[in-house]
Every structure is written in structure tokens, then in C-alpha cells.
Amino acid sequence: MNKTATCEILVTSDIHGHIYPTDYRTDEERSLGLAKISSLIQQERRQAPDLLLLDNGDMIQGSPLTSYYVKHNKHIDGSHPVIAGLNELAYDAVVPGNHEFNYGLDHLRGVVGESRFPWLSAGIVDQETGEPAFGKPYIVKKIGDTADPIKVAILGVTTHYIPNWENPLHIEGLEFRDALETVRAWVPRIREKECPDLLVVAYHGGFERDLATGEAAEKLTGENQGYAICQEVAGIDVLITGHQHRFLAEQINGVAVIQPGCNGQALGKITVDFEKQGERWQVRNKAASLLVVDESVTADEALLALVSGLETKTQRWLDQPIGSVQGDMGISSPFACRQADHPFMEFVNKVQMEAAGVSISCAALLNNESRGFGEVITMRDVLVNFMFPNTLVVLRLTGRDIRAALEQTAVYFVIGAGGELAVNPAYIEPKAQHYNYDMWEGIKYELDVARPFGERVVKLTDLNGVPLADELEFDVVMNNYRAGGGGDYEMFKGKPVVKEVAADMAELVAEYIRQRGTIEAACDYNWRVVVNGAT
Structure with missing residues (x-):
């Protein structure tokens, strides 16, 4: 044997x-x-x-x-x-x-x-x-x-x-x-x-x-x-x-x-x-x-x-209160948060714009377990919502680049068998990639996900309602992962880097809250997702 x-x-x-x-x-x-x-x-x-x-x-x-x-x-x-x-x-x-x-x-x-x-x-x-x-x-x-x-x-x-x-x-x-x-x-x-x-x-x-x-x-x-x-x-x-x-x-x-x-x-x-x-x-x-x-x-x-x-x-560090919220900045449904402007995402983009000194920003809800902020904010809340040590990068983009990025973002949604809005299965399997759906501030836009991929941006203007010209240039802040083209955002690769912010996002958020003590849950409703023109 x-x-x-x-x-x-x-x-x-x-x-x-x-x-x-x-x-x-x-x-x-x-x-x-x-x-x-x-x-x-x-x-x-x-x-x-x-x-x-x-x-x-x-x-x-x-x-x-x-x-x-x-x-x-x-x-x-x-x-x-x-x-x-x-x-x-x-x-x-x-x-x-x-x-x-x-x-x-x-x-x-x-x-x-x-x-x-x-x-x-x-x-x-x-x-x-x-x-x-x-x-x-x-x-x-x-x-x-x-x-x-x-x-x-x-x-x-x-x-x-x-x-x-x-x-x-x-x-x-x-x-x-x-x-x-x-x-x-x-x-x-x-x-x-x-x-x-x-x-x-x-x-x-x-x-x-x-x-x-x-x-x-x-x-x-x-x-x-x-x-x-x-x-x-x-x-x-x-x-x-x-x-x-x-x-x-x-x-x-x-x-x-x-x-x-x-x-x-x-x-x-x-x-x-x-x-x-x-x-x-x-x-x-x-x-x-x-x-x-x-x-x-x-x-x-x-x-x-x-x-x-x-x-x-x-644990002691996580439980330290660093500020409070006036109003409601909680996220009860990540899915709903990605369908229309939300106070929490407005806050995230606001922090990014202030840190970078620009007026246009895009950011993602990084985790489907994120619940935004309650009335009292602790370091635990910050770390749960910002678990990656991402830094910020300002890219110089054209209106054409921004439109292409919004079209890529709009791929996140599909229409289900019953005509309902649903998440594209490619963002769920084989690996959850909800962090590759961006929400923007500093512009106004509307995505109609009943339309074919690549044709879903039905409105895109500046905050005054003026359409974004393809050749016009804008400085946009985003995290370093996205700035490198991560998440199939090929339009960002090789674009001029205007500025880099060395501190990671969790540090920036915590410091922003500490400086103010109380932050306001506000929303300008500058964007939304629609199906055949209806929310």
C-alpha cells in the first residue's frame, strides 16, 4: 500500500x-x-x-x-x-x-x-x-x-x-x-x-x-x-x-x-x-x-x-461627542438617499467644498450601513460613515466630463420587472459597489433612468439654471479614489490636478463639526432621479 x-x-x-x-x-x-x-x-x-x-x-x-x-x-x-x-x-x-x-x-x-x-x-x-x-x-x-x-x-x-x-x-x-x-x-x-x-x-x-x-x-x-x-x-x-x-x-x-x-x-x-x-x-x-x-x-x-x-x-475615543445636529440628518433608507438630494450628502459635499476651496463637489454614500448623523454626533458616527482614509483631490473638468460622470453614476439604477426603480445587479454582485454612485453639489441635474444608458442626463445646469457648456472648465473636488478613475469613471483619468488635500475625510468632517459645535441639516434639492420624468 x-x-x-x-x-x-x-x-x-x-x-x-x-x-x-x-x-x-x-x-x-x-x-x-x-x-x-x-x-x-x-x-x-x-x-x-x-x-x-x-x-x-x-x-x-x-x-x-x-x-x-x-x-x-x-x-x-x-x-x-x-x-x-x-x-x-x-x-x-x-x-x-x-x-x-x-x-x-x-x-x-x-x-x-x-x-x-x-x-x-x-x-x-x-x-x-x-x-x-x-x-x-x-x-x-x-x-x-x-x-x-x-x-x-x-x-x-x-x-x-x-x-x-x-x-x-x-x-x-x-x-x-x-x-x-x-x-x-x-x-x-x-x-x-x-x-x-x-x-x-x-x-x-x-x-x-x-x-x-x-x-x-x-x-x-x-x-x-x-x-x-x-x-x-x-x-x-x-x-x-x-x-x-x-x-x-x-x-x-x-x-x-x-x-x-x-x-x-x-x-x-x-x-x-x-x-x-x-x-x-x-x-x-x-x-x-x-x-x-x-x-x-x-x-x-x-x-x-x-x-x-x-x-x-x-471605545472611549469613539464615544466622545464632538457636536450636534439641528434638524434631521439621519438616513433611514440608503436607497432613497440616492434618489434625491439629502441633508447628509449635502453636508458631505459642503465639507469637501470648504476644505478644497471650490464650489462643485461630488461624493458617495460609502456604505449601505451608514445612517447619517443623529442629534448628538460622536467620533463613532464619523468613523462609521467615513471608514476609508480617502483624501480629497480637485480636478479641472469640462462640462462634457461632468455630463459623462453623471451618465456613469446613472448606471447604478435599472427599472425592475414591475416598472419600479431598482439597483443595477452589477453594483451588488459579485461585490457590493454602492460607493460608486456619486451625488453632486454646486450644479443642478436630473437623471431619467427609464432612458437608455448614456442618455439619462436630461437636465444639467449651473445653480442659476444656465446649461453647462461642454467646453467650459470647472474645478471639482472628489475623493482620491474617484479622481483616479476608480469605479469606472474613466473620464477623470489624466485630468489636471488643481489641488490635493492631505487630511483624510474623517478628519475633515470631525474638525468641521468641532469648529461649529452645531451643524444644520439643510438641503437645496439641486438634483433628483426620475422615471419617465416623474419621481
């Missing part, structure tokens, strides 16, 4: 700074976070002590805990809280995600220096040397019987679309090479040089096509290339994915594929069975599954204790 062995790989991705199982909007416990994932990891390690543990990126940004650490507590209580957790759990390697760059290279390099594990990214290289900018392109691990181990090679790659979103100062000196081509180049090199028994690609990116049909699931920009990697690159056994926050455990073209959601809601598990044939271990079977965090999973108290001091400071 031939000798057999099993290799188990556990995967986290898109943790986004969530360690405690906390809903930071309400301070209630939820089924998420690295501390609960830790309990699942320990449970698996009791069965397979030599398993591999990997993180697939977007770990250091995204929660009030990590925001507080960066802004108010850095270098006070030791290393970054997520890195402290990954060190404690003895991760074997991590891959940088796009949000790792949000606080700049100095911060990221400091985080890398605190890590007791390698960072892998073959496609992010130093512009001058061409060498990987973060550690190694890949590692080789030997597991199982020390006399006859299984040799596992792990290649790390990151979506190369980052320059389309990130502040250029945060990625200065880096080159982001095409992820698919990077995998295509490195896999045969690793196969030839290392002769691994198992080759794993950990890719901070997702799937551009429907996994069952192969039909395009999004505009093929290159942001996500997981499907092409599985179909076009021979020699891959396992593909770890992320970025889209999906729950996937599949087989594509013989490749075991995993994607474990976000915020520590699930732990990815890949089990590979081997059989010894001659001198080599051969893969006999591969299975991908998700270990979902539910009410039965308790948080690891030791991991909680590791960052308890910082969590206490964070």
Missing part, C-alpha cells in the same frame, strides 16, 4: 482591522473578528499541528481600532494591533492588499518590520531595481514527516490596479506589474527551480468572470484576474483569493479556489491529500471549504487581551 499524507492550509483575507467581535456602530458583539478566527485556527491545529496559515491582504486598515492606532496611539503600545495578532498566531506568510497602502509607505514598511513572518508580492517591485519591494516573491515550506516532507511553494501577488485608486505619494517609487503576467512568469520558474509537491498562489484580487459560465461578471479592467489565472496558467494547485469580500470554496479548471469573505467572518480551509509514487508526492485530492464564524464560536481571550488596552482607548 502506498504511503499517504495530508496538507492543510488555513486562510484569512480582508480582515480590515477587525480583532474584537465588535460592531463599532453599536458596540454590540457580532460573529466576526480575528479573535474568533483564532479559536477556529486553534481547533484546526489540534487536528493538524503542522498546517500552514496564510493571510491574503487588507489586514491593517478598515476598523476604528486601526484608525485610532494610526492617528492617536502609534508607537505607544507596541506594534500594530493586527500584526501583533498575526505574530501571536504564528502566520507563515501574508500578501499585501490594496488597503495596506492607505497610510503611506513609511507606515507600511514599519508594519512589515514588526512582522515575524514574510510578506510575499512578486508583482510589486522597486521602480529602480525591479526587485520585489516587500520581502520575497515566494517561499517554500516543508511539512509533515521530517524525513520525507511535503514541499509547498507559496507565490504572493497583488492586484496591479492599485495606482488607479491610491494617493500617488503612498506608492511613490513602486511599480505594480500585471498580476496575471506575474503569475504566468513565476509559476514555471518555481516549478523548475523548487520542484514543489504543491504550488499555491495567494492573490489579493478576485474573479472577473462568473465561475460557472465564464461570462464576464464585471468590466474587464484588470482589477480582478482570478478566473484567467485558473484557466491560463498551468501548474497551479491552489488559488487563494480576496479583495471582493466573497465567500467562495470552489474548483476551477482543476484548481482549488478559496475566498473567505471579510472582517473575519470565515476561515478558509484547503485540504490536500497526497500519495507517494516513487520518489515524489503526488496530489490525490483537493477540497476547499469555509469555516464560518457563528454564535457557537467564542473569541480567543488571549488574543483579546493582547489588544485590550488599545480597544478600551478606541
Whole structure:
């Protein structure tokens, strides 16, 4: 009978700074976070002590805990809280995600220096040397019987679309090479040089096509290339994915594929069975599954204790009142908020216009869980509504550019089977993208979504009712993600940058409120969405 062995790989991705199982909007416990994932990891390690543990990126940004650490507590209580957790759990390697760059290279390099594990990214290289900018392109691990181990090679790659979103100062000196081509180049090199028994690609990116049909699931920009990697690159056994926050455990073209959601809601598990044939271990079977965090999973108290001091400071900071609202600035329905001008979005655009010193602004309701502001505003309210550390950019646009941007925004809506207004499914699956619907101030406009795509802007004027001429130029403020063309706003790419505002939006909002004490819920109703001319 031939000798057999099993290799188990556990995967986290898109943790986004969530360690405690906390809903930071309400301070209630939820089924998420690295501390609960830790309990699942320990449970698996009791069965397979030599398993591999990997993180697939977007770990250091995204929660009030990590925001507080960066802004108010850095270098006070030791290393970054997520890195402290990954060190404690003895991760074997991590891959940088796009949000790792949000606080700049100095911060990221400091985080890398605190890590007791390698960072892998073959496609992010130093512009001058061409060498990987973060550690190694890949590692080789030997597991199982020390006399006859299984040799596992792990290649790390990151979506190369980052320059389309990130502040250029945060990625200065880096080159982001095409992820698919990077995998295509490195896999045969690793196969030839290392002769691994198992080759794993950990890719901070997702799937551009429907996994069952192969039909395009999004505009093929290159942001996500997981499907092409599985179909076009021979020699891959396992593909770890992320970025889209999906729950996937599949087989594509013989490749075991995993994607474990976000915020520590699930732990990815890949089990590979081997059989010894001659001198080599051969893969006999591969299975991908998700270990979902539910009410039965308790948080690891030791991991909680590791960052308890910082969590206490964070909660105290979040509960600080910074101002109040006169009137109603609450959002009862995000869907309704996107159909006509709303006091909260009017406020957001007003903050942007004041910070940038311009009279036209566009902004999005970033999260469908945003509820605007109640009567008393705390830092918790600000962070819940502005969870990304976006900065502001002023672009010089023509009237034609603005019209094109509004047409892109109008794609968000479709007409349902019953004639009702509905959200375009492309903004919901495979990844929710409500943040790609913009609302404008400083102009008047009307979108008729009963009309075909590209013909929905039926009114567009300045505030005095004068039509915006195509060739007339305007200075417009927006966040840096949008200014780079993020969200398929191609008309913004390459436009002249008039000004950049270095402070992130949460800081700008908090300071605006502190200076005034009380803000007024006001609305000039400068825009609306209609169906066949009727609201």
C-alpha cells in the first residue's frame, strides 16, 4: 500500500482591522473578528499541528481600532494591533492588499518590520531595481514527516490596479506589474527551480468572470484576474483569493479556489491529500471549504487581551461627542438617499467644498450601513460613515466630463420587472459597489433612468439654471479614489490636478463639526432621479 499524507492550509483575507467581535456602530458583539478566527485556527491545529496559515491582504486598515492606532496611539503600545495578532498566531506568510497602502509607505514598511513572518508580492517591485519591494516573491515550506516532507511553494501577488485608486505619494517609487503576467512568469520558474509537491498562489484580487459560465461578471479592467489565472496558467494547485469580500470554496479548471469573505467572518480551509509514487508526492485530492464564524464560536481571550488596552482607548475615543445636529440628518433608507438630494450628502459635499476651496463637489454614500448623523454626533458616527482614509483631490473638468460622470453614476439604477426603480445587479454582485454612485453639489441635474444608458442626463445646469457648456472648465473636488478613475469613471483619468488635500475625510468632517459645535441639516434639492420624468 502506498504511503499517504495530508496538507492543510488555513486562510484569512480582508480582515480590515477587525480583532474584537465588535460592531463599532453599536458596540454590540457580532460573529466576526480575528479573535474568533483564532479559536477556529486553534481547533484546526489540534487536528493538524503542522498546517500552514496564510493571510491574503487588507489586514491593517478598515476598523476604528486601526484608525485610532494610526492617528492617536502609534508607537505607544507596541506594534500594530493586527500584526501583533498575526505574530501571536504564528502566520507563515501574508500578501499585501490594496488597503495596506492607505497610510503611506513609511507606515507600511514599519508594519512589515514588526512582522515575524514574510510578506510575499512578486508583482510589486522597486521602480529602480525591479526587485520585489516587500520581502520575497515566494517561499517554500516543508511539512509533515521530517524525513520525507511535503514541499509547498507559496507565490504572493497583488492586484496591479492599485495606482488607479491610491494617493500617488503612498506608492511613490513602486511599480505594480500585471498580476496575471506575474503569475504566468513565476509559476514555471518555481516549478523548475523548487520542484514543489504543491504550488499555491495567494492573490489579493478576485474573479472577473462568473465561475460557472465564464461570462464576464464585471468590466474587464484588470482589477480582478482570478478566473484567467485558473484557466491560463498551468501548474497551479491552489488559488487563494480576496479583495471582493466573497465567500467562495470552489474548483476551477482543476484548481482549488478559496475566498473567505471579510472582517473575519470565515476561515478558509484547503485540504490536500497526497500519495507517494516513487520518489515524489503526488496530489490525490483537493477540497476547499469555509469555516464560518457563528454564535457557537467564542473569541480567543488571549488574543483579546493582547489588544485590550488599545480597544478600551478606541471605545472611549469613539464615544466622545464632538457636536450636534439641528434638524434631521439621519438616513433611514440608503436607497432613497440616492434618489434625491439629502441633508447628509449635502453636508458631505459642503465639507469637501470648504476644505478644497471650490464650489462643485461630488461624493458617495460609502456604505449601505451608514445612517447619517443623529442629534448628538460622536467620533463613532464619523468613523462609521467615513471608514476609508480617502483624501480629497480637485480636478479641472469640462462640462462634457461632468455630463459623462453623471451618465456613469446613472448606471447604478435599472427599472425592475414591475416598472419600479431598482439597483443595477452589477453594483451588488459579485461585490457590493454602492460607493460608486456619486451625488453632486454646486450644479443642478436630473437623471431619467427609464432612458437608455448614456442618455439619462436630461437636465444639467449651473445653480442659476444656465446649461453647462461642454467646453467650459470647472474645478471639482472628489475623493482620491474617484479622481483616479476608480469605479469606472474613466473620464477623470489624466485630468489636471488643481489641488490635493492631505487630511483624510474623517478628519475633515470631525474638525468641521468641532469648529461649529452645531451643524444644520439643510438641503437645496439641486438634483433628483426620475422615471419617465416623474419621481
